[in-house]
Amino acid sequence: MTAKVVLAIAIASLSASALAQTPPSPAEAMAAAMREQAKAPVAVKSLRGGAYEVTGGTSNTGFIVGDTGVIAIDPQMLAPVAQREQAAIAQITPKPVNVMILTHADPDHVNGLPGWPSGMRIIAHENAAAEIRSYMGDPNVFASPPPPEIKDYLPTETIRFSKDEVLDGVRVRLIHLGPAHTDGDVVVYLPDQKIVYAGDLVVTEGDNYPSVHVMPSGPHKGMGEALNKHGSSLGWIKTVKAILALDADIYVGGHGPVLTKAELQARLDAAVARRAQIKAMFDQGMTLDQVKAGLHEPAVTPGRFPSFTETTYQELTYE
Ligand SMILES: [Zn+2]
Numbered sequence: 001m002t003a004k005v006v007l008a009i010a011i012a013s014l015s016a017s018a019l020a021q022t023p024p025s026p027a028e029a030m031a032a033a034m035r036e037q038a039k040a041p042v043a044v045k046s047l048r049g050g051a052y053e054v055t056g057g058t059s060n061t062g063f064i065v066g067d068t069g070v071i072a073i074d075p076q077m078l079a080p081v082a083q084r085e086q087a088a089i090a091q092i093t094p095k096p097v098n099v100m101i102l103t104h105a106d107p108d109h110v111n112g113l114p115g116w117p118s119g120m121r122i123i124a125h126e127n128a129a130a131e132i133r134s135y136m137g138d139p140n141v142f143a144s145p146p147p148p149e150i151k152d153y154l155p156t157e158t159i160r161f162s163k164d165e166v167l168d169g170v171r172v173r174l175i176h177l178g179p180a181h182t183d184g185d186v187v188v189y190l191p192d193q194k195i196v197y198a199g200d201l202v203v204t205e206g207d208n209y210p211s212v213h214v215m216p217s218g219p220h221k222g223m224g225e226a227l228n229k230h231g232s233s234l235g236w237i238k239t240v241k242a243i244l245a246l247d248a249d250i251y252v253g254g255h256g257p258v259l260t261k262a263e264l265q266a267r268l269d270a271a272v273a274r275r276a277q278i279k280a281m282f283d284q285g286m287t288l289d290q291v292k293a294g295l296h297e298p299a300v301t302p303g304r305f306p307s308f309t310e311t312t313y314q315e316l317t318y319e
Contacts, residue, residue, distance in 0.1 A: 031144045034058050034108055038078045044088045045258075049193040050170075053252050054088060057081040058108045062197045062252055063089055064190065066168025069098035073188055073197045074254070075116055077108040077144065082115030099123070099167055101174070102155065103199025103254060104182045105131035105229070106213075107144040114149035125176050126158040128184030131229065159186065180239040182213045182229035187243055195250045196243050201236065202253030202264065209308030210236045210271050214315055227305075233275055233312045240268045271308070278309055282316045 024032065042056035054061040058081065062073035070089060076082045086097065099121045102110060105128035113122070124132070132154065135146050162175045175187040181200045188197040203211050212231035243251070244265055251259040259267070274295075281291045292299060292309055301307040306314075 034077055034144065038076075038081050042081065042084045042088050044092060046092075047193070047195055047250055047252070047258070049190075049195075051190055051193045051195050052089075052092065053258060054085050055257075057085065057112075059200075059254050060252060060256075061085055062188070063097070064170050064193075065093050065095060066099070066170045069095045069168055071099040071101065071167050071170060071172075072097050072116070073101045074103055074109045074199065075100055076112030077110075078112050079115030079147070082112035086116070101186060101188055101197075102128055102132075103188070103197065104128050104185050105135075106182070106200065107135070107146065109199070109254065111144060111146050111150070113153035114147055116153070118152060120153075121157065122153060122155045123157050123159070123174070123186070124155040125184040125186045126160050127229075128182070128186070129155040129158045131182075131184055175239070175243065177239045177242055178235050179230050179232040180235040181211055182231050184229065185239070187239065189243070189246055189248065191247065193250075194248045195252065196246060196248045197252045198243060198254070200254035201239060201243075202251055202259060202267075204253050204256030204259060206255075207307060208267065208270060209274055210240075210267075211305060212236055212308065212311045212315075213305075214311045231311070233271070233308070233315055237268065237272060237275070240264065240271075244268065274308060275312055278312045279316060282313060288313045 038058045040056040042054055045053045045055065047053055050065040052063050054063065058077035059074055061076060064071045070093060076085060089097065097117055097120065100116060102122065102124040110132055132146065136150065138145055159174050159176060162173065165172050165174060171192055173189040173191065175189055176185060185199060185201060187199065187201060200211055210233060212233050213227050213229040214231050215228040244261060249261050251264045253259065277295065278291055281294055288310065289299060291313055295309055297307060297309055301310060
């Protein structure tokens with residue numbers, strides 16, 4: 001595309017939005033930002049022992065080369081991006097992708113499923129599987145409802161508790177220790193490779209504090225029920241402590257670069273300290289705005305999601 005064409009499109013869309021006079025809802029703005037992000041090129045990074053990370057697109061994907069096929073972790077938000085990822089995987093191995101593990105049910109991690117081979121074994125936590133089903137046909141899911149084809153890509157097996165498995169010759173521990181980022185999280189631990197794929201329990205772009213999906217309020221209210229996944233800051237702390245105790249030294253998150261154990265420990269320490277500050281102010285009867293001011297946070301939280309302060313404050317009101 002020439003610069004002139006890009007400019008013409010930009011002007012056209014500017015005047016269209018000026019005419020419309022309605023600012024996008026938080027969900028629409030987020031969906032637009034995600035579509036923009038999805039244009040990024042994908043890149044495969046070798047981690048260790050046949051395990052890889054694919055970056056680019058809307059979220060990270062992991063994969064491990066098994067005996068007969070590839071075990072993938074998180075299928076992206078958009079099918080075309082999923083297909084670009086598979087082209088990148090095909091540069092590493094000719095084996096087909098026949099197992100997919102979902103770390104949770106957020107649209108940016110799930111909606112790309114129909115871009116993958118049909119007939120895959122798809123593993124998810126039972127709460128995530130229920131959330132995916134509940135989004136089908138719901139146009140209000142972050143303004144990103146799942147595509148209709150997802151009906152042919154529903155999880156084929158679910159877990160409730162942590163579980164050790166051998167998937168296509170690869171030792172895997174699927175870890176769920178209760179609600180954390182959402183109530184349907186699955187952390188994938190590879191004991192032989194000493195790698196943890198943590199999904200959005202670890203997000204290393206944007207805010208340094210945990211992303212916890214509870215019922216959105218304030219300016220993020222427009223995201224509605226879709227963001228109400230019963231996440232928990234205490235659960236996040238518990239689960240991250242548990243994955244730090246594993247014999248692992250590479251932590252792959254759902255977005256952003258991988259972390260070492262020391263880097264994840266630093267994030268845990270920061271979250272524990274921040275939660276204690278929020279709770280102390282909450283216990284003094286301070287309002288959310290007062291707490292945010294006390295922590296030198298902007299009154300209106302920038303970015304896609306409520307801040308850790310907002311979600312933790314909201315959790316505290318439930319107690
Ligand atoms: Zn998420």
